[in-house]
Amino acid sequence: MTVPVTTNGINGVSGKHNVKTSHPNPSLQVTADHQIKMVEAPVEEPGPGDVLLHIKATGICGSDIHFWKAGRIGSLVVEGDCILGHEGAGVVLKCGEGVTDLKPGDRVAVEPGVPCEKCFLCREGRYNLCEDVAFAGVYPYAGTVQRYKVHPAKWLYKLPDNITWAEAALLEPLSVVLHGVKTGGLSLGKPALICGAGPIGLIALAAARASGAHPIVITDLEPKRLAFARDFVPGCITYQVDRTLSSEENAQAVRLLYGNTEYSAPSTVLECTGVESSIILGTFAVRRGGVVCVIGVGRPVMNNLPFMHISLAEIDLRFINRYRDTWPAGINCLSGGILDLKKLVTHEYPLEEALEAMNLCSDLSKGSIKVQIVDNVDAEIVS
Structure with missing residues (x-):
């Protein structure tokens, strides 16, 4: 078949020739x-x-x-x-x-x-x-x-x-996570928290386990996704966010899962939802001087972030935009068996x-x- 050529390519520039293909598009x-x-x-x-x-x-x-x-x-x-x-x-x-x-x-x-x-x-x-x-x-x-x-x-x-x-x-969502892991700075033997058990959060969970972070807690509102997380990465700890509690109260409950001492609290939080309440949970759950890396995409403006808590605890609030130079590493992770997604x-x-x-x-x-x-x-x- 032959089809007309208009804007279709990555740059949105019309092609000059038709391409005859065996199937429609x-x-x-x-x-x-x-x-x-x-x-x-x-x-x-x-x-x-x-x-x-x-x-x-x-x-x-x-x-x-x-x-x-x-x-x-x-x-x-x-x-x-x-x-x-x-x-x-x-x-x-x-x-x-x-x-x-x-x-x-x-x-x-x-x-x-x-x-x-x-x-x-x-x-x-x-x-x-x-x-x-x-x-x-x-x-x-x-x-x-x-x-x-x-x-x-x-x-x-x-x-x-x-x-x-x-x-x-x-490889594309894995690339998002690889950039987030690098930005967030997961460390061998250091506690980590993953907020959100959607696809990005689950890949982040697998990457955190591969990085040697321990213990690892993952949060979500949906119990079925948390059950999936436990099967996907055995040994992780799950926490179902309680809608009746404030973000700070949920964070306190999360901290108990690590032992409820300042030293045992997560040193890195990978926030994979972009939801304001979840970001706030992450800032209250992370240890003083820790890192919260926001991977998720959220609302254009958020008005309720706990500024003074973040400031007084010297919490390093970081963000990522997509990825760079991640595809070769992602391919190595999958082909080498480091991650099975x-x-x-x-x-x-x-x-x-x-x-x-x-x-x-x-x-x-x-x-x-x-x-x-x-x-x-x-x-x-x-x-």
Whole structure:
């Protein structure tokens, strides 16, 4: 089949040629009026430095749900139709001019953010803070919930044979955690607290265990997720947050699980929800002089953070924005058996059923952890 070419690539620039492919290109798109829809998208010719991919798996992220339900995350606003998805992996179908380190048939993971590489932050190596980043799945840049996608070869990573497509699509959330672990500074034998037992929190739990942190407590409101955590990382301690208690009172209960002495309190908190009450819990649970690293995405403004408690206890409140230089380490963690994240994928849907996948993922009562959209067709370019 042949499809027209319009804005589809990471940079939102129209291609000049049609690409004839063996299958159509269904895509999951969000709209400015908070709708999601399946639309056949165009297929671009890869430009210089780019490759055309067949996306084999994409994980649904909480940010995808936010863009659908709220239409924005902070300053990132859905202003028109946009293909969702950024937790992707796929097969190289065609290479553009100048691509020498990849070839058709290579299995790759997709780092979704393409920075400008010109600003001072990019020059310093802090490209995750680039204000001109073209990030897949964030308007107006097309994401990975489609069959065919053009992406710069520089931001693709070859996969070893022992990493499955499901694991490869987990490299993006794993990258978030790797950046958070580095920023938070987990230490061998030091107590740690993980706030939130969603996908990011569960990966953080596994990473904390691999780092040698001990003991480790993980919190959540949902008992089913805490039960999953106990099975996923045996030996962890779980705490169900009590909605009838204040954040400080919940923090006091959490501290009891460590022994309720200042020395036994967690030295590092990885806050994986972005919820204000959970961040406050973390600041009261951490030991004096400890680190609270906020990984989760929250409201634009929070008014109730305990400023003087944080100040008097010299609590180091840190934040992360996505990741940088994490894909090689993530690949090593999975291929080397340091982390086994396969249990996180609780549901898989074919690409054509992406709407059903989004509906399931948005309903926490359904018990999903990580929902992935997969494409098992034998897609190829028709010459």
